[in-house]
Amino acid sequence: MRFAHGLPVGRDRNSAETDLGIKRTSMNKMQQLLYSDDTPDALATKTADDTGHRVSVLFPLPLPKAYDYLCDSADKPPIGSFVAAPFGPREVVGVVWPSDDGERAKKKSKVQKLKSINQVYDAQPLAADLVDFIDWAAEYTMYPKGAMLRMVMRVKDAFEGPRMQTAFAATGEKPARMTPQREAVLAAASTAPQSAGQLASAAGVSEAVVRGLVGAGGLLKVDVDPDPPFIAPDLLRAGPMLSGDQQYAADFVATIIERDEHKGILIDGVTGSGKTEVYFAAVAAALSKDPDAQALILLPEIALTLPFLERVEERFGAAPAPWHSELTGAQRRRTWRRVAEGQARLVVGARSALFLPFPKLKLIVVDEEHDGAYKQEEGVIYHARDLAVARGARAGFPVLLASATPSLETVVNVDEGRYEAVGLSGRFNDAQMPDISLIDMRDDTPDAGKWLSPKLVEEVDKNLSVNEQTLLFLNRRGYAPLTLCRRCGHKMTAPGSDTMLVEHRFENRLVCHHTGFSMPKPSVCPVCKAVDSLTACGPGVERVAEEAKERWPNARIEVLSSDTAPGPQTMRAVLDAMKAGEIDILIATQVAAKGHHFPNLTLVGVVDADLGLAGGDLRAAERTYQLLSQVTGRAGRAEKPGRAMIQTYQADASVLKALASGDRDAFLAAEAMGRQELGFPPYGRLAAVMLRSPDEAALDRAANAMRAAAPLADGVEILGPARAPIYRLRGIARMRLLVKTRRNVNLQAYLIDWLKRTKPQSGVRITLDINPYSFM
DNA sequence: AGCACGCCGACT
DNA sequence: GTCGGCGTGCTC
Numbered sequence A: 001m002r003f004a005h006g007l008p009v010g011r012d013r014n015s016a017e018t019d020l021g022i023k024r025t026s027m028n029k030m031q032q033l034l035y036s037d038d039t040p041d042a043l044a045t046k047t048a049d050d051t052g053h054r055v056s057v058l059f060p061l062p063l064p065k066a067y068d069y070l071c072d073s074a075d076k077p078p079i080g081s082f083v084a085a086p087f088g089p090r091e092v093v094g095v096v097w098p099s100d101d102g103e104r105a106k107k108k109s110k111v112q113k114l115k116s117i118n119q120v121y122d123a124q125p126l127a128a129d130l131v132d133f134i135d136w137a138a139e140y141t142m143y144p145k146g147a148m149l150r151m152v153m154r155v156k157d158a159f160e161g162p163r164m165q166t167a168f169a170a171t172g173e174k175p176a177r178m179t180p181q182r183e184a185v186l187a188a189a190s191t192a193p194q195s196a197g198q199l200a201s202a203a204g205v206s207e208a209v210v211r212g213l214v215g216a217g218g219l220l221k222v223d224v225d226p227d228p229p230f231i232a233p234d235l236l237r238a239g240p241m242l243s244g245d246q247q248y249a250a251d252f253v254a255t256i257i258e259r260d261e262h263k264g265i266l267i268d269g270v271t272g273s274g275k276t277e278v279y280f281a282a283v284a285a286a287l288s289k290d291p292d293a294q295a296l297i298l299l300p301e302i303a304l305t306l307p308f309l310e311r312v313e314e315r316f317g318a319a320p321a322p323w324h325s326e327l328t329g330a331q332r333r334r335t336w337r338r339v340a341e342g343q344a345r346l347v348v349g350a351r352s353a354l355f356l357p358f359p360k361l362k363l364i365v366v367d368e369e370h371d372g373a374y375k376q377e378e379g380v381i382y383h384a385r386d387l388a389v390a391r392g393a394r395a396g397f398p399v400l401l402a403s404a405t406p407s408l409e410t411v412v413n414v415d416e417g418r419y420e421a422v423g424l425s426g427r428f429n430d431a432q433m434p435d436i437s438l439i440d441m442r443d444d445t446p447d448a449g450k451w452l453s454p455k456l457v458e459e460v461d462k463n464l465s466v467n468e469q470t471l472l473f474l475n476r477r478g479y480a481p482l483t484l485c486r487r488c489g490h491k492m493t494a495p496g497s498d499t500m501l502v503e504h505r506f507e508n509r510l511v512c513h514h515t516g517f518s519m520p521k522p523s524v525c526p527v528c529k530a531v532d533s534l535t536a537c538g539p540g541v542e543r544v545a546e547e548a549k550e551r552w553p554n555a556r557i558e559v560l561s562s563d564t565a566p567g568p569q570t571m572r573a574v575l576d577a578m579k580a581g582e583i584d585i586l587i588a589t590q591v592a593a594k595g596h597h598f599p600n601l602t603l604v605g606v607v608d609a610d611l612g613l614a615g616g617d618l619r620a621a622e623r624t625y626q627l628l629s630q631v632t633g634r635a636g637r638a639e640k641p642g643r644a645m646i647q648t649y650q651a652d653a654s655v656l657k658a659l660a661s662g663d664r665d666a667f668l669a670a671e672a673m674g675r676q677e678l679g680f681p682p683y684g685r686l687a688a689v690m691l692r693s694p695d696e697a698a699l700d701r702a703a704n705a706m707r708a709a710a711p712l713a714d715g716v717e718i719l720g721p722a723r724a725p726i727y728r729l730r731g732i733a734r735m736r737l738l739v740k741t742r743r744n745v746n747l748q749a750y751l752i753d754w755l756k757r758t759k760p761q762s763g764v765r766i767t768l769d770i771n772p773y774s775f776m
Numbered sequence B: 001a002g003c004a005c006g007c008c009g010a011c012t
Numbered sequence C: 001g002t003c004g005g006c007g008t009g010c011t012c
Helices: A030-034 A101-109 A128-141 A145-152 A180-189 A196-203 A207-216 A244-259 A275-289 A306-316 A329-340 A351-355 A384-395 A408-415 A454-465 A541-551 A568-579 A620-632 A654-661 A664-678 A696-709 A747-756
Strands: A054-058 A067-070 A082-087 A090-097 A165-170 A219-224 A264-269 A294-298 A321-323 A346-349 A361-367 A399-403 A419-424 A435-440 A469-473 A482-485 A502-504 A509-511 A518-520 A534-537 A557-560 A585-588 A601-606 A643-648 A684-693 A716-729 A732-742 A765-770
Touching: A054 A082, A054 A145, A067 A082, A090 A145, A128 A145, A128 A384, A128 A765, A145 A351, A165 A180, A165 A196, A165 A207, A180 A196, A180 A207, A180 A219, A196 A207, A207 A219, A244 A264, A244 A275, A244 A419, A264 A275, A264 A384, A264 A408, A275 A294, A275 A306, A275 A361, A275 A399, A275 A419, A294 A351, A294 A384, A306 A346, A321 A329, A346 A351, A351 A384, A361 A384, A384 A399, A408 A419, A408 A664, A435 A654, A454 A469, A454 A601, A454 A643, A482 A502, A541 A557, A541 A585, A557 A568, A601 A620, A620 A643, A620 A654, A620 A664, A643 A654, A654 A664, A684 A696, A684 A747, A696 A716, A696 A732, A732 A747, A747 A765
Parallel strands: A264 A399, A264 A419, A294 A346, A294 A361, A321 A346, A361 A399, A435 A643, A469 A585, A469 A601, A557 A585, A601 A643
Antiparallel strands: A054 A067, A054 A090, A082 A090, A165 A219, A482 A534, A502 A509, A509 A518, A684 A732, A684 A765, A716 A732
């Protein structure tokens, strides 16, 4: 794929088809199903209104279908309404759902007594496109519909509307008897209504004074909404001047928004090329078009920082509604409610923001679309970028994917004409791309117990001598990734897990990065009892920092990783110090790779480029390219191009050669060819079937039985079962089967058929991961 | 997800 | 003889 910069690439095709399109399944028609063409097919969203006062209700529980209830036919709640209904021995809040016609037909033959709905909530019903999306996403990911609905309803009781809080507002009248205390309270209340406690503390008096003023007529009791509305984005506010490329891209996107149709659109441009301004313009266009329209900007969790929110505020004169894992309960409720009302028009959020109850979503932007953080790996497993595209395709609005290093999936979608693409060239302020070179560690070997090659050391020396900053990148937290007994060879692992304990020397502890387990570093080997025999093997950032401090005793050296000892504020402080030029050498994990601009950083050293290539899952090379391209891109500034040195023992690896030559498109083409030959995504479909059990023998039996039960089908290949790379985790053993199919096979239908033929084994749990990214 | 039903160990 | 462990199954 090559982009003529400023020109849209990709044949025009009207189809809103994505790779995610799947057919509704009908169990006994396997042949038809398995080889059906891929066009997505509208799921039934129409109301089967023939049955008067009967409604289906879906509960936010891991249940695959909705349940039928009676209701007063006079005020039958529309689809999407929140209702409370008796369910088993208790009452549960659910959502009125489209009834499944097939299910209904079955039931009509049976006499069935239905219970009645208890209550219909006053809240705005969920939008039809969200209901449709939940149905589709459940079918695609193979999770029960109710589990998907739970993603929408995770904010407890938010649909009940505001729990009004009592506040006191100044009436404007002064009671006859005034005191200094009363004056102070009235002064505090004159700005905005506040609670008795707030007024009392603002005035430095007791709450008795506040209550007294109510009786005396100076204050009035009012109910206030505890969730203040969001300030509307100012759509007329002028953004910065756009470059020619940016303007072209913005206009191109605006045309598609104007046409009100779905398109996946890749915004392709290096860091600093101004992708953000292009999609800000798109947001403005989408929101201007319709006064009720809403837009969502998705970011990988890690990029969702205060600086980004401030940038949005600067552009639109108002902070967006935020959505991420760090929000407090109250903040979460505020965003959820205001989004549901349509009041919050611009949301900036992490992947789960996709499940907010937008009544009129008209645009989704997926920034850093290649980022692995979009893949939810726990609970309901889904890929937010893929679901975002599917949501836009089904609801008929555009979805923008922005990246400097787009995923192969997206690039192939562009090449095959399913997505559009606009390219941005050049860096802001004419900053140059860094000069990247490889250091072959076989020729340029560091001394024993050291990790920096002579060449890299020499470059750092040069940089120090001209007072420019250096970033040494190593994607490994802690001091050493492996702790080994020199006498008996025992490797320290977490209890019940096949995970190595990582030494963290700041805290003098051994830590498991997978389970969270940690222990003080023992002085005796737990197996052979040898004293002081435990040895640190391999480097982490702390160890490289130790080496750097030894080598450059006069340089200002800092370590930065997600667990830099004293706490999260430290991270901010280190980043600020780096920006301010108060650090000469920063040794960091990937937390430093994203979204920070260090003006005096001119040298980036990648300590171990081979780290991400080990293990060899299908996306290892791609991820390495993306990560290292981002990290090395940190080097350089307007007046002076930066340089990056990549240490590797695999200097012939095509990924690294492509990085050094800057030929991204050649790398992608080679990578695509490799995937195509093997039939891996995006040229084939892949699903992981994971089995877990505390009982290893039972797990083995179950996995083999499952393999044996796999139906033969043309274009379907079963791989495994194989033990997970981390076989035991927290006392649970895990095995995996992979299903690889041709692209025209309905993978979900195959899996349903397979699972039907598999006897459930007691104590063995099965989870499915459609299009897996993690193979741990 | 809850919650009940149901079938095997250590207690009044 | 009961209290209670959590495996299995159901909820319109």
